[in-house]
Amino acid sequence: MLSLNKLRLNLTLMNTAVLIGLSVFVAVSLYLTINMDMESGVSNNLEIYCSQLANNVEQLQTQQEGGTVAPETQKGYQEFKDTLVHNSIAFTIWDDAFNVMDKSESQPLNQDQLFRLINRYFSGNRDKYLISDYETDDNNLKICTYVTVSKDGEMRVVQAMKNMDTERGVLKNAVRMILIVVLAGATLSLLCGYFLSGRALVPVRKSMDQQREFLADASHELRTPIAVIQTNLEVVKASGDETVESQSTWLDNAYDETKRMHHIVEDLMFLARADSGDVHFEPAPVDMGYLIMEVTERFIPMAAQKSITILSKVPMEELNVMGDEKQLTQLMVILIDNAIKYTEPGADERNKTIVVQAEQIEEGIEICVTDKGIGISKEEQEKIFQRFYRVDKVRSRAEGGTGLGLSIAYWIVQKHKGIIRVESEENVGTKMIIVFPSYEGPKEANE
16 A cells, blocks of 8 residues: 555656646747747847938938938938837947937937947957847846948948847746746646546555455465365374275365365466456357256256256247357356355255246346345345355355355456346345347348
């Protein structure tokens, strides 16, 4: 049980770790994607703004020289600057002597700081645009530096900058929300995983409990015949001068217990193969009426030894089911053998009759094995299909029973998609009822 609890905890932790790992991977991927898109989008916009500002250099130069600029041009330039202000874009335009030709009212950096970025532009690889990240105590800026040449061949430098605090603040909030969701998901996964793994392990725990009980019962069942064999052989061994004939009682006892051990081991092997799915199954149409008559006839001599009469009642028509004939034969052997074992030897003739009946009903083929034996209490009826369970342990052992027959019968019925139930009353008798799906054979094609 401790190992199952440990397995349950390990499964929960492993599933939670996988979920956290996937969530972190998705969160990091999402963060990187959004950040790259945001940074790239701002950089592209700054480059566009620099190009548009550069297009107005000629107008600025004309104004500085005292020339006249068309009102429409002035209006268009002013509207563009208003757009920059609306988008929180600051700018500065320099002439070839690095004097300011125009700039926005709001300047997050002074001229010396901007001039250092210009020097970086000329000292670098001189791409068309230089995008720089610049942090101050108050601002987190992205700056685009762009150099253009006027019609007169004079150099002009345009710088556009944007405060990234808002965008990066939004990104940080998104990351914070993702972390909260991941932590909440991990907590929920831990709780739900622990609950679901517990439910998933219920069949495993039940199987382990059954296996543990099975091994304990098997050990107990084998211990008794081994002890009997050992005791009888010790008696024979202690009488070394006696003849084999004089020791036949002890040898017969040992031999009988050996046969009983053989039956137990055979039944155990069958159930072990059934549990592992290794029982050979050959489905074919089987006439249950004929099979019942055949098995019943086989038990007549055995029943006669206890003055028991066996009657088979089956219709003339075939009662076909699709199944394995050997397993269905084994099923009927188990049920009839049990009926004989639990019928009282001293009962009157009316109570010493076992009836094996089969008929076609709406649900399929119904088979009933009815005896007038000791019966089964209601409390025990739910347990008779458990392994090693016996209603009358003394009688079962005396008759050579292993306590596994009805477990095997139950498995065979389940394998054939049937149902089995018991109707019984103490000191009145027992009726074992089985219903199999009927087999009608392949349908003929319409001509």
